[in-house]
Amino acid sequence: DVKVTQSSRYLVKRTGEKVFLECVQDMDHENMFWYRQDPGLGLRLIYFSYDVKMKEKGDIPEGYSVSREKKERFSLILESASTNQTSMYLCASSFLGTQGNEQFFGPGTRLTVL
């Protein structure tokens, strides 16, 4: 089975702190994604990566950055956390390409910014 793991299930940070969310997948997937999930808004794509050191902005990249130094690991960085970044963050991965490959999701990190 594909396994996508995220470094924390719950995280509480203060406004202005730098926050790192880590995601690791074990299926040698080329594509990796970061979403945030908010009630009534569904999932919105923040960033994705289709190769090591490659990244593309999604729908809501403002206030976030990402890093992909190794194929299996994709990090989401909040340079200066704000209260409006309180959300559930979901990482996903899939095989390369733009065909019908489904994405596999991690369990999510619920981030609270105080």
Place this chain on the structure above:
Amino acid sequence: AQSVAQPEDQVNVAEGNPLTVKCTYSVSGNPYLFWYVQYPNRGLQFLLKYITGDNLVKGSYGFEAEFNKSQTSFHLKKPSALVSDSALYFCAVRRAGSYQLTFGKGTKLSVIP
């Protein structure tokens, strides 16, 4: 641009009855369509997908979905609902040639014993 609409925020169904969760989409070109389920405090689990071919797609846990190109719909169905099917369901679409998957806002399914 691509978009997904799930017109019902919540669907209630009695255990043993058939269930339908609705999804319509808008995309240029050929669509790839997906259904995911999310249980409380969990990530999303893949249920089924439509890529090409037969319009009726069968997936995990007895779920199926029908692709209707003329109505741009991809409704999720199950002949007999279980209490354990209660969860949040997301429909998603990707345009052929794009990396980006666009999700609907989700439909909460409650199966009443």
